[in-house]
Amino acid sequence: MIRRVAAHFVLGLRAPWRSRLVAALLVLLAATVLVLPAHLHSDGTPAGELRMLLTWTLGPAMAILAAASLWAGCAAISPEVWDRRYASAAVTPARPFEAWLGRWLGLVVIDAALLAAVLLGVGVQVMRRVPAAATAVRARLVADPASFEEETRRIYRSVFPDGAPDGREEAVLASIRRDLAGEAYLPVAPGQARGWRFLLPDPAPEEAELRFQFMSSYGSLQGAKGSLSVTADGRAVAEIPVSNDDPGFVSAALPAAAMRGARSLAVEFLNGETADGGASVLLRQSDSLRVLVPAGGLAGNLLRAFVALLAPLALLAALGAALGCAFSFPVAAFLATAVVTMVLASGGTALRESFEEDAHHHGETPAETRLDRAVRRFSLGASAVLRDATAPIDRTEALDRLGDGIAVDARAAFLALLLDGLALPLVLGLLGGLALRARCREMP
Amino acid sequence: MTEETTGGRATLEAEGLRKVFRDFWKRPRTVAVDGVSLRAGPGEVIGLLGPNGSGKSTTIKMILGLLQPSAGRVRLFGLDPSSPAARARLGYLPELSNLHKFLTPRETLAYYAGLFGMPAALRRDRTAALLRRVGLDGRAADRPVGEFSKGMARRVGLAQALLNDPELVILDEPTSGLDPVGRREVKDLVRELGAEGRTVLLSSHLLAEAEDVCTRVAILVDGRVRAEGRLADLLERRDRVRFTAAGLPDGRAEAFRRELEAAGATSVEVDRPALTLENYFLEILRRTRAEEAAEEAK
Numbered sequence: 001m002i003r004r005v006a007a008h009f010v011l012g013l014r015a016p017w018r019s020r021l022v023a024a025l026l027v028l029l030a031a032t033v034l035v036l037p038a039h040l041h042s043d044g045t046p047a048g049e050l051r052m053l054l055t056w057t058l059g060p061a062m063a064i065l066a067a068a069s070l071w072a073g074c075a076a077i078s079p080e081v082w083d084r085r086y087a088s089a090a091v092t093p094a095r096p097f098e099a100w101l102g103r104w105l106g107l108v109v110i111d112a113a114l115l116a117a118v119l120l121g122v123g124v125q126v127m128r129r130v131p132a133a134a135t136a137v138r139a140r141l142v143a144d145p146a147s148f149e150e151e152t153r154r155i156y157r158s159v160f161p162d163g164a165p166d167g168r169e170e171a172v173l174a175s176i177r178r179d180l181a182g183e184a185y186l187p188v189a190p191g192q193a194r195g196w197r198f199l200l201p202d203p204a205p206e207e208a209e210l211r212f213q214f215m216s217s218y219g220s221l222q223g224a225k226g227s228l229s230v231t232a233d234g235r236a237v238a239e240i241p242v243s244n245d246d247p248g249f250v251s252a253a254l255p256a257a258a259m260r261g262a263r264s265l266a267v268e269f270l271n272g273e274t275a276d277g278g279a280s281v282l283l284r285q286s287d288s289l290r291v292l293v294p295a296g297g298l299a300g301n302l303l304r305a306f307v308a309l310l311a312p313l314a315l316l317a318a319l320g321a322a323l324g325c326a327f328s329f330p331v332a333a334f335l336a337t338a339v340v341t342m343v344l345a346s347g348g349t350a351l352r353e354s355f356e357e358d359a360h361h362h363g364e365t366p367a368e369t370r371l372d373r374a375v376r377r378f379s380l381g382a383s384a385v386l387r388d389a390t391a392p393i394d395r396t397e398a399l400d401r402l403g404d405g406i407a408v409d410a411r412a413a414f415l416a417l418l419l420d421g422l423a424l425p426l427v428l429g430l431l432g433g434l435a436l437r438a439r440c441r442e443m444p
Numbered sequence: 445m446t447e448e449t450t451g452g453r454a455t456l457e458a459e460g461l462r463k464v465f466r467d468f469w470k471r472p473r474t475v476a477v478d479g480v481s482l483r484a485g486p487g488e489v490i491g492l493l494g495p496n497g498s499g500k501s502t503t504i505k506m507i508l509g510l511l512q513p514s515a516g517r518v519r520l521f522g523l524d525p526s527s528p529a530a531r532a533r534l535g536y537l538p539e540l541s542n543l544h545k546f547l548t549p550r551e552t553l554a555y556y557a558g559l560f561g562m563p564a565a566l567r568r569d570r571t572a573a574l575l576r577r578v579g580l581d582g583r584a585a586d587r588p589v590g591e592f593s594k595g596m597a598r599r600v601g602l603a604q605a606l607l608n609d610p611e612l613v614i615l616d617e618p619t620s621g622l623d624p625v626g627r628r629e630v631k632d633l634v635r636e637l638g639a640e641g642r643t644v645l646l647s648s649h650l651l652a653e654a655e656d657v658c659t660r661v662a663i664l665v666d667g668r669v670r671a672e673g674r675l676a677d678l679l680e681r682r683d684r685v686r687f688t689a690a691g692l693p694d695g696r697a698e699a700f701r702r703e704l705e706a707a708g709a710t711s712v713e714v715d716r717p718a719l720t721l722e723n724y725f726l727e728i729l730r731r732t733r734a735e736e737a738a739e740e741a742k
Contacts, residue, residue, distance in 0.1 A: 007558025
């Protein structure tokens, strides 16, 4: 099997190279990484320069690589089947899955080489233009999973002090858990509080920075006030005021000495407004509050980002190659693009919210036909499946973290590569192999 | 073709093959092959002949497992044609080679050798030997196939079909695009393959070439076998006798003709046998090359 896969792998390397696809990509990527930054202007701060270099070059570069991976995957096998070139290979002992596997591996190696070149180019640019101190990377402290359930209960008690009516407690708790885990902004009313608890590493970090982002219910970034209480294993660490003048963002250094020997760090935000006319503060449990500690340098972060960013490229190449096994190139490219668009659209809550809004239009609940119900269930179901399938990649937040100088989580990156960069592609490959086998038995 | 003629060890067995092509709604559109049966054993060169659209290529694809028969069955070496074990012993030259244009002949053969699971050393040796055999050693071996003429590309296809030292070789229009010299080489190669004990199934609409190399033929018209058997048996004219003699004085031929008529023969013809155009052409080429060599030697 290895020799047969290797034969397809070598062809999978040669085809993009000799068709000049790789050369064209190198030119595009060079323009993105080297030429584009010369025409972009940051806010003048080292952090702004870093964000500009890492986000506004890597973002377009990843888009180029993603599109190329998807369509190169579609073209890996499909044209050979279409113009009957594959007949000679089909009558050898090589199995269709081995053909898919070899060609996919070839594309992944090319992706890895190009991605490495892009990250290296960006890294060199950063080292030349940004002071070393500004390139230091920080890691987010991991939230204690138990604190999540505590907040769920706290929010439930604030909404239903006397318990939910009609025995709907579990349904309400499930809804709150879903909102906390998702991207929903939940309000903290005047006089109410929201808390986070983080696990401290051992030994405790030498420095830590607290970042708090919020919006007010007035629809602006201002008009909210309160305080952040920081404790470590119950010991007071800091009391940080949040005032109406803060532009939706508070950052403060935490004294390291106060955290020494502690195992967890708790932060509680109290909305200090009064109930009559005071604004609620809108917070997202996942990222409104972050505690950042030092976590090495840019090179290590770029390496972790490489692992995280290779996963979606491998998945896209696999999707393209699998669809190319089943369809002609134009059809495969169209379907692949449609699937990717659905994945991107399913990433947020927009789809679910649009169905909910539609169902409650003008305060009425119009009758839902069976077709409406079927469409809604299919759309939400497909959206959920696609979202869950690509969740490991989403969790790495590689590009966002790079731009913000936050460490890409190594475990998340590795899991993304393992699940979305290898396991899911192999499933797609099995399906592609079955499709190719069926096509090879009806080769006119 | 019977079990007796194949010696009971059939390399290829196809029984009652039928192929109906259907439209998108699964309605039958065309009956391409209807009730074709073939049997071939080691050392046999079988010609599958017929006009364009007679079902030759469809029959071959069903034999190879590239098309699912609507009815009938195929066995190669007693195995299903789509099994890896059967395909490891099979060589195939399609009607249109359609090689990867960006690969050289050497790389093309290396690719297919990999698909047969050949180790690197064997791959190198066989590639070199086959390139020599088809006349593509030297610089041509390292030029992209996209720069080749149709005939040169066909030679690469032939080499690829023989790469795994197959026991069954299926050649679909093998001489397509080749010049007379190339065609002669292919015919010689096919005879060699048969002499080596391999089974060769050859599809062609060039009857003269099939006549030169095949031991058996099956003639397809409109998807059905209209005639089949040993070539000598099919072509023999039992109502005529031909004598060929060398060194007969001129006047004696006429006298011999009168004797035959007196013995009761009718429609007696006396003439001189002719070379085929191909043989004459090759003879002229041979003489020209010999003269050029002699001039250079001077």
